[in-house]
Every structure is written in C-alpha cells, then in structure tokens.
Amino acid sequence: MIKCTLFWKNYQVNSTLTNSLIKVKLEMIKKQLAENGGQTQYLSFLYLIGYALGILMTVNVSAETDPKIEIGISEYTQTGGASDLKATIAAFNKNKASTTDHSKLKELEGPFSSGPEVTKACLSCHNKAGSQFIKSIHWTWKYKHPITGQELGKATLINNFCTNAKGNEGMCAQCHAGYGWKDDTFDFTNEENIDCLVCHESTGTYYRVPNSKGSKACSIMFEGKTPIQWAKVAQSVQMPGRNNCGTCHFYGGGGDNVKHGDLSSALFNPSKEIDVHMDSKGLNFACITCHVDNGEGHQWAGSRYQMHAKDEVGQGKPGIPRQRATCESCHSSLPHPKTTLKGIKLNGHADRVACETCHIPKIAKGGVATKIDWDWRTMGKLKNGEGFKLKEYTQGDGHHRATYKSIKGDFVYNENFNPHYAWFDGVMNYTTIDTKFDPAKAPIDINSFTGDFNDPKSRIWPFKRMHTTQPYDKGNNTLVYMHLWGEDDNSLWGNYDFGNAIKVGMEKNGIPYSGEYGFIETYSYWPINHMVSPKEDALACSECHARGETGRLNELRGFYMPGRDYFKWLDIIGYLTILGVFLIIFLHIVMRILCYKRISKSCHIGGEK
Amino acid sequence: MEMETEKNAVVIYTRYERFWHWSQAALIFILAFSGFVIHGTFNVVDFETAVTVHTYSALLLLLLWLFTTFWNFTTGNWKQFLPRIQGLPAVIRYYAWDMLFGKPHPHTKSMKRKQNALQGLAYLTFMVIIGPALWISGIIYLTYDLWNVMEGSQSLFQAVTFFHTAAAFMMMAFAFIHIYMTTTGKTPFHYIKTMITGVESIELTQAEKAYFSEQHPKILRDHD
Numbered sequence: 045m046i047k048c049t050l051f052w053k054n055y056q057v058n059s060t061l062t063n064s065l066i067k068v069k070l071e072m073i074k075k076q077l078a079e080n081g082g083q084t085q086y087l088s089f090l091y092l093i094g095y096a097l098g099i100l101m102t103v104n105v106s107a108e109t110d111p112k113i114e115i116g117i118s119e120y121t122q123t124g125g126a127s128d129l130k131a132t133i134a135a136f137n138k139n140k141a142s143t144t145d146h147s148k149l150k151e152l153e154g155p156f157s158s159g160p161e162v163t164k165a166c167l168s169c170h171n172k173a174g175s176q177f178i179k180s181i182h183w184t185w186k187y188k189h190p191i192t193g194q195e196l197g198k199a200t201l202i203n204n205f206c207t208n209a210k211g212n213e214g215m216c217a218q219c220h221a222g223y224g225w226k227d228d229t230f231d232f233t234n235e236e237n238i239d240c241l242v243c244h245e246s247t248g249t250y251y252r253v254p255n256s257k258g259s260k261a262c263s264i265m266f267e268g269k270t271p272i273q274w275a276k277v278a279q280s281v282q283m284p285g286r287n288n289c290g291t292c293h294f295y296g297g298g299g300d301n302v303k304h305g306d307l308s309s310a311l312f313n314p315s316k317e318i319d320v321h322m323d324s325k326g327l328n329f330a331c332i333t334c335h336v337d338n339g340e341g342h343q344w345a346g347s348r349y350q351m352h353a354k355d356e357v358g359q360g361k362p363g364i365p366r367q368r369a370t371c372e373s374c375h376s377s378l379p380h381p382k383t384t385l386k387g388i389k390l391n392g393h394a395d396r397v398a399c400e401t402c403h404i405p406k407i408a409k410g411g412v413a414t415k416i417d418w419d420w421r422t423m424g425k426l427k428n429g430e431g432f433k434l435k436e437y438t439q440g441d442g443h444h445r446a447t448y449k450s451i452k453g454d455f456v457y458n459e460n461f462n463p464h465y466a467w468f469d470g471v472m473n474y475t476t477i478d479t480k481f482d483p484a485k486a487p488i489d490i491n492s493f494t495g496d497f498n499d500p501k502s503r504i505w506p507f508k509r510m511h512t513t514q515p516y517d518k519g520n521n522t523l524v525y526m527h528l529w530g531e532d533d534n535s536l537w538g539n540y541d542f543g544n545a546i547k548v549g550m551e552k553n554g555i556p557y558s559g560e561y562g563f564i565e566t567y568s569y570w571p572i573n574h575m576v577s578p579k580e581d582a583l584a585c586s587e588c589h590a591r592g593e594t595g596r597l598n599e600l601r602g603f604y605m606p607g608r609d610y611f612k613w614l615d616i617i618g619y620l621t622i623l624g625v626f627l628i629i630f631l632h633i634v635m636r637i638l639c640y641k642r643i644s645k646s647c648h649i650g651g652e653k
Numbered sequence: 654m655e656m657e658t659e660k661n662a663v664v665i666y667t668r669y670e671r672f673w674h675w676s677q678a679a680l681i682f683i684l685a686f687s688g689f690v691i692h693g694t695f696n697v698v699d700f701e702t703a704v705t706v707h708t709y710s711a712l713l714l715l716l717l718w719l720f721t722t723f724w725n726f727t728t729g730n731w732k733q734f735l736p737r738i739q740g741l742p743a744v745i746r747y748y749a750w751d752m753l754f755g756k757p758h759p760h761t762k763s764m765k766r767k768q769n770a771l772q773g774l775a776y777l778t779f780m781v782i783i784g785p786a787l788w789i790s791g792i793i794y795l796t797y798d799l800w801n802v803m804e805g806s807q808s809l810f811q812a813v814t815f816f817h818t819a820a821a822f823m824m825m826a827f828a829f830i831h832i833y834m835t836t837t838g839k840t841p842f843h844y845i846k847t848m849i850t851g852v853e854s855i856e857l858t859q860a861e862k863a864y865f866s867e868q869h870p871k872i873l874r875d876h877d
C-alpha cells in the first residue's frame with residue numbers, strides 16, 4: 045500500500061534510462077491493475093496522466109549531470125508494497141477463524157466519502173473498540189513510565205532522527221492511527237477520528253497522507269494519488285497483517301528501516317535467514333503472533349520504554365494465554381536442550397544473556413540498510429534555489445538511499461553489522477525537552493538505560509546505537525523542539541533556517557528558549573528484537589569468548605569471562621615457569637651430551653673399550 | 654640387616670597401573686590443550702570445541718582418579734607415595750651432577766619402593782597439591798551456573814579461575830619435567846618401555862622371589 049502519496053518521480057528516479065523507467069512504470073501499472081481486479085477506465089486514465097508526468101520528471105532529472113542527485117524534497121516512500129501483500133496477509137489468514145465475513149455486511153456497503161464515516165460504521169457493531177482504542181498508545185502517543193514516572197511517548201519525546209513530532213503533527217501524525225491530527229486542536233475523545241483501516245484493511249490500496257499541507261515546497265507530495273475506494277477497503281478488514289503494522293513501523297524515522305535497524309520492508313516477505321519466525325515460506329508469523337493483546341483490548345504487548353529484559357512472568361503453561369511479547373513467553377527461560385552438554389551450558393547463559401544477543405547476530409539484514417549517523421548541521425544546501433537529495437548509498441537490495449537531504453542533512457548507513465551490547469534491565473530513561481544536560485558530557489544519551497552485571501535482573505542486550513549531531517538550546521542546555529512542518533514561512537522544511545524553526549518550535553509549545561542554539565552530539569539506543577536468525581546462524585561461543593578487540597563483548601567489563609579475561613601476572617609467571625622448565629631441560633641435555641662425549645673420550649684414552 | 658638380593662625381571666607395574674598412567678597422561682594433555690584454548694593462550698580449535706572436549710575429558714579424569722584412589726587404598730599401593738627425606742639429597746645430587754659423569758643411580762628399585770625419594774615427592778605433590786587444586790577448582794568451575802546467582806559469586810569465580818589456571822601451569826611444568834626425566838634411564842626410552850610393558854629388572858630378596866614364584870608366578874619374567 046502506498047503511504048503518503050509518493051509522487052511518481054520518487055519511485056524510480058535513480059534510473060537514468062528513461063526507457064527502463066517506462067518499463068518499470070508499465071509493470072507497476074499492470075501489477076496494480078491485476079491486484080485490484082478490473083480497474084475502471086477512470087483509474088487507468090489517472091495512471092496515464094501520472095505516467096506522463098513521470099516521464100517529464102525523469103527528463104528533468106536526466107538533465108542533471110549527477111544521476112545520484114534528485115531535485116525536490118518529497119519525503120514519500122512506497123510502504124507496504126502491494127506485491128508483497130499476498131504473503132503478509134496469508135500470514136494472518138492461516139489462523140483466521142473469523143465468524144464474520146465483512147464483505148457481506150450491509151453496514152459496509154457504503155457509500156463512504158471519508159475515513160471517519162467508515163469508522164462510524166465499524167463502531168456501530170464494535171461498540172467497545174472505540175473506548176478501548178482511545179486508551180492505547182497508538183492513539184494517545186503518550187506513555188507514563190511506571191518506574192521512572194517520566195512522561196514519554198511520541199507526542200512529546202525528542203529523538204535523534206527528525207527530532208520532534210510535537211508541533212509537527214501535520215506531517216508526523218500520518219503514522220497516527222487517527223484522522224486529522226495536525227495541531228493541539230485535535231479531539232482525542234472523538235472516537236470517530238480513529239483510523240480503523242490503517243491497521244485492519246487488507247487490500248493494500250489504502251494509504252495515508254500528511255494531515256496538513258506543509259510549506260509550498262512540499263506540496264508536490266500530494267499529487268497523483270488514486271482516490272481510496274472506501275467501501276472496498278472497509279469490506280476487506282481483518283486482523284492486522286504484517287503489511288498493516290509495517291506501513292508505519294518499518295518506516296519509522298522517515299524511511300525504510302531508518303530507525304530501528306531490525307524493522308524493515310525486508311520483513312514483508314522475508315526468507316528464513318532474515319527472520320526465522322516471519323519466513324514467508326515457513327512459520328510466516330504476523331506481528332501480532334508475538335505482540336499479543338495485553339488483555340485490555342487494542343493494546344499490544346511489547347514496549348520499548350519499559351522492556352522485559354528478563355521475563356520470568358510471561359511464561360505460561362501450554363494453552364495459557366500469553367500477554368507478553370518476549371521470547372521466553374513461548375520458548376521459556378531454559379530454551380535449549382536439557383540433555384546435552386551444549387544445551388545445558390547455553391541454558392546456563394540465559395539468565396545473564398538475552399536471547400536476542402546470540403540469536404540476532406546482525407542488524408539490518410535482508411538488503412535494507414539503517415541509518416547510523418545523522419548530521420543536521422549540513423542541512424539547507426540548495427541547487428538553483430531548490431532542495432535536493434543526494435543518493436550515494438546503494439544498499440544490499442540494490443536501492444539507492446539518500447546520503448544527503450536538504451531538509452535533513454547528511455546521513456551514514458550501515459547494514460548487516462554487529463550490534464552494540466550493554467547490560468540492560470529494561471528501564472529506559474529519556475532526555476526529554478525539559479531535561480538539562482552538561483554539553484561537555486556529549487554525546488548525550490537521548491535514551492539511557494540502567495543495567496549492570498551485579499543486578500540479577502539485567503541481561504546483556506543487543507542495541508542499534510544511533511549517533512546524531514543535532515541542534516540544542518545553548519543557553520538552557522536542553523534539547524529543542526523544531527518547527528519542521530507548516531504552511532507558514534518559518535517551517536524548516538521549506539525555509540531551511542534553524543534559528544527560526546527552533547524559535548517558533550519552542551514558542552509554539554510553550555518551552556523556554558534562550559534564543560541561541562548550537563549543535564550537540566547525541567546517541568540513541570534501539571533494543572534489537574526482530575530478524576531472529578535460524579539457530580545455525582546463532583553466535584558462536586568464540587564471538588564473545590575471545591581476547592581483545594575481536595570479542596563482541598570486549599567493552600563490557602567488571603566480570604570474568606573465560607577466553608576473554610585472564611590474570612596478567614599469573615599468566616606472566618606461568619609462561620615464564622614453562623619457559624624456565626624448557627630451559628633447564630635444554631641445558632641438562634646439552635650437559636649430558638657434552639659430558640657423555642668427554643667420558644667416552646677419557647674412557648677411550650684410558651684404553652678401556 | 655643386609656638382605657641378599659638378586660636382579661630379576663619383574664612386572665613392577667600392574668595392568669591397572671599402566672592403564673591408569675597412560676589414560677591419565679592422555680587426558681591431562683587433552684585437558685591442558687583444550688584448557689589453554691579456553692584460556693585464550695592459543696586458538697587452534699574454537700572455543701566451543703575446547704569447552705566440549707575439556708568438559709568431557711575432565712569428567713573422565715575425575716572418574717579415573719576416583720577409581721585410582723580407591724585402587725591405591727585397597728591394594729596398599731598408596732604407601733609407595735609416602736614421603737621420605739632419606740635418600741633425597743643423594744638423588745638430587747645425582748640428577749644435578751653425578752649422572753653427567755656416568756655414576757650409578759643412588760636408588761635401587763624394589764617392590765616396596767619403586768620410586769626414588771625425589772620421584773616420590775614429585776608424585777606426592779602431583780597427587781595432593783596440583784591434582785586436587787585442579788579437580789576441586791574444576792568442579793566448582795563446572796557447576797558455575799548452579800551458584801552464580803548467589804551473593805559474591807563473582808569473587809568466588811575469580812578465585813576459582815585463578816587457582817585452576819595456576820594449577821594448570823603447575824601441571825604443565827610437572828608434566829614436562831616428568832617426561833624429560835623418563836629419558837634419563839639406561840637408554841632414553843628405557844623407562845617409557847617399562848611403563849608400557851610393566852617389566853623392570855629390579856633387586857628381589859630371596860624371600861620375595863620365593864613368594865612371587867609361589868603365589869604370583871606371572872609377575873616374574875626371564876631376563877631380557
């Protein structure tokens with residue numbers, strides 16, 4: 045499915061050959077037509093217009109000397125991908141035993157002309173869904189941490205990607221499961237604003253666009269979309285498949301796999317090597333196979349803010365419903381064979397080493413790269429007064445990724461790389477908008493966490509660590525809210541002026557601002573849980589039990605690990621002792637030989653034979 | 654009282670002793686090799702293989718030692734390892750000096766004392782210090798996952814790995830010296846041959862000889 049109307053040119057712009065572009069375009073049209081069954085002529089007509097426009101754009105781009113440069117700041121990505129849909133939907137259909145065929149319901153015949161109309165129809169039968177859903181984090185974007193008491197959630201947090209959704213909901217809330225959140229006036233109590241379809245539709249034709257238009261430079265993002273056929277998508281509803289969740293969660297941070305490193309479009313149709321659970325030819329799990337309902341209805345287990353770093357609760361006996369998304373909730377905390385030496389030894393590790401540490405040896409598998417570094421300082425360069433992208437990274441699956449965007453700055457990507465490891469007790473602590481920090485202590489942790497060898501509740505966990513250089517309030521030593529998106533002249537995306545964007549961003553949200561900004565280095569940590577490898581690919585012992593740099597846990601200190609650690613003086617004395625023994629033996633042999641010769645000689649001289 | 658003795662070829666190491674000796678030797682070398690791979694000294698085989706090999710051979714060695722201890726006590730063989738100061742200086746002097754000039758060994762092997770004083774002391778060290786240090790620390794090491802949750806487990810673990818490694822170094826020093834010493838017999842391979850065949854030419858008293866030919870004729874062999 046297509047999220048936020050990615051304009052044609054974005055789809056294939058990197059192809060320099062107009063010919064191949066046309067071919068791809070035609071393929072795409074054919075595929076879409078096939079997928080949607082007989083499309084109306086009207087639709088084909090729209091496609092053709094788009095197609096013509098696409099060629100025009102391509103010509104435009106071809107005029108550029110560097111094929112890696114793409115003019116414009118459109119942020120659209122094709123998400124979901126109708127071609128992968130069969131597999132992702134099948135993932136759920138496998139265990140579908142629904143008692144209702146929604147395509148036969150009178151209530152869903154329509155006609156509908158908007159999302160809220162569909163929602164109203166949904167709620168007319170599902171009369172508790174609304175009240176359940178508006179309590180969920182997918183709706184509130186708020187989370188009060190039960191241990192730290194911090195007010196978290198996307199609504200207010202700052203990260204080190206696009207920084208803040210706060211104040212930029214017009215753009216960012218296209219991944220909010222509701223209709224029309226573009227500023228503080230959004231009514232969180234109106235259940236008709238819930239977007240049921242984004243999670244439940246299964247045609248792959250549904251899409252979301254930003255809730256507001258943004259600056260003029262961004263307006264291109266809204267053109268050329270096929271209208272949503274509301275009745276059709278409404279009738280297609282079922283439990284969420286991978287395509288539904290993936291539409292937002294695979295594209296967090298503004299693009300495929302940008303944020304997490306272990307959640308990407310590679311999971312729409314993965315091989316066993318990429319994800320042993322979601323393997324489309326094997327287990328073919330949907331997201332909700334593990335992310336089960338936590339018992340409240342419309343709320344899913346598996347929180348990044350408070351994780352179960354070591355789950356001793358979630359393991360029910362067979363048949364007992366599970367309410368946690370931990371590995372242990374299916375595999376138990378002693379998952380390896382209890383009758384082999386290796387199994388026993390591995391089970392012995394499970395109390396201190398998270399399953400993920402050994403079983404997800406690499407981040408960003410399957411040819412889709414993730415961002416590991418972002419430098420905001422360089423944003424704002426233009427070509428002929430227009431924003432542009434530079435696509436100099438070609439990832440494993442052949443797609444080109446932007447290494448520079450006028451609206452965001454410079455990026456570094458990586459794929460198939462080793463995680464960062466740390467002791468983790470599951471509790472995340474955030475640097476929020478009101479957290480003061482000491483700039484001398486940079487890089488500042490956007491999210492730090494506790495965990496220690498000496499805390500039995502902590503285990504060694506894998507993380508993706510993101511490094512960013514981003515703006516901060518130099519006077520108050522806090523992070524800042526930026527005004528990224530808006531129809532006015534101050535939005536960064538269109539205006540490229542940090543000073544204004546920060547001033548307005550802070551003012552708009554009532555945050556004190558010193559008036560002076562600087563740039564600070566930050567880290568954010570993303571626990572790695574997905575893309576579990578088949579057991580043959582799990583880490584070998586020697587990946588960690590190794591001396592020096594090569595060992596994956598080289599940086600974790602404060603405990604003795606065989607193969608990595610040793611007592612320096614004991615080793616020196618020990619090796620010297622062995623050396624001494626050899627030396628003595630050697631000397632003894634030499635003396636024996638010398639003396640033996642002398643004796644025999646003297647014997648000879650003495651006349652005895 | 655001087656007893657009249659005569660050289661005789663006798664099976665001085667029984668079949669069990671020889672089995673014990675050689676399987677222990679093999680296991681210790683396997684353990685040392687795999688142990689120092691685990692330790693990180695070299696990594697000719699990978700860590701997992703080393704741990705597997707080390708664990709299984711350690712279990713075998715423990716079993717062997719258990720049997721042998723039992724055997725030593727039931728057969729009275731343990732007396733062979735009782736420490737003696739008497740004769741020690743002479744043996745030390747022999748190895749350091751006299752043997753270089755072709756002097757004879759000060760110790761005469763007998764059925765009561767198969768080993769010389771220095772040898773006895775070395776084996777005793779092996780059996781009451783190095784060996785136990787290894788198996789005691791080894792067993793605690795092996796059961797790490799059973800006690801690692803308790804308070805202060807990390808200090809215990811460090812002590813265990815320290816003693817185990819230290820004892821392993823000592824074991825190696827012992828083993829190399831021991832092997833070298835076996836080449837100091839009549840010919841370089843004489844002692845090794847003895848440990849394989851069990852037969853050695855030693856001084857027997859008339860009474861011993863009579864007793865053996867009567868009760869254990871098999872252990873008396875012709876001169877080689």
Ligand code: HEM
Nearest residue numbers: 606684685688689691692711788791792794795814821824
């Ligand atoms: C009965 C005896 C023994 C037992 C029960 C035993 C047990 C163990 C165990 C459990 C380990 C740790 C393996 C791991 O990391 O999982 C170990 C390591 C080791 N063993 Fe043994 N072992 C025995 C005998 C020996 C012997 C005879 C030697 C050498 C001559 C030896 C040398 C080593 C060394 C050097 C290490 C590595 C220590 C370190 O770096 O932490 N072991 N042993």
